[in-house]
Amino acid sequence: MISNELDWNDLRFFLTVARTRSLTKTATALKVSQSTVARRIEAIENSLRANLFAHHQTGYFLTDAGQDILKYAEEVEERILLLASRVSGLDLRPVGTVRLATAETLASQLIIPALSRFSARFPDITLEIITGVNTVSITRHDADLALRLVRPEQNSLKIRRVGRMASAVYGSETYLRQHPAPDTLPLDRRGFITWDSSYNHLPSAKWLSGTYPNAPATLVITSVVSQIAAVKASLGLAVLPCFIASQNSEMVEVIPTEQVFAEDLWLVSHADLTASTRIRAVADFLVKIIAEAQLV
Incomplete structure (x- = not known):
């Protein structure tokens, strides 16, 4: 928790150093001296009884404690900006960090x-x-x-x-030409680029093992990015997201998404x-x- 003794000005110094990683840049941005910034950061750390920054030659970097405080500080900043926007009628520009998984x-x-x-x-x-x-x-x-x-x-x-992300079975034009198969048996004498067994829970791995359990594996790898590269290298067929495969003109749809999954x-x-x-x-x-x- 942030101490009740901290006010917005304290957090403003903390946030600016966290974003610029520099006392000099913070001083310029807030129009104060560098020594003032250093004193304010020291005062915040003393108030919280925690080191918020690690000082290296390349700048100031947040410690684990600093990372924790950053979340609270950005929430406070967001609320202040939102309040100011409502009071003044201005559409203030969103600021801060967003973590996307x-x-x-x-x-x-x-x-x-x-x-x-x-x-x-x-x-x-x-x-x-x-x-x-x-x-x-x-x-x-x-x-x-x-x-x-x-x-x-x-x-x-x-x-x-x-x-909704659809998937289908794809192969390169070169691979399909080198391994011809009748239209009625599009997988005949053709192998698959498959997932390592630790990824058997993935939908593409489940679909392949359930639909074509005896399909020969030409290569076993652990990422979609590698599978795409392997298909481009004409190493076999693979179950790939359609929106990615459609961006590669050399990839050909062998089994349509209607017969695969989304x-x-x-x-x-x-x-x-x-x-x-x-x-x-x-x-x-x-x-x-x-x-x-x-x-x-």
């Missing part, structure tokens, strides 16, 4: 390619993308938002279905953060690019 495939193929547009519109929002959502808990506040392919069960979360996309957030303008900005951005990718 999602699958590596969605991050690299959907979100990151569109981020320049988001940054141009919201330059004061820092987006932190965490891949590998199995190890990230929204409930524990490890992230502010999550874009997931599995619907969480917790009732305390705000959960919204925002799209997964719902869920946008998950904390119920107590729905009023945050920076959270809403990221959420609206995700919904927009999902619609643009026709994942609906």
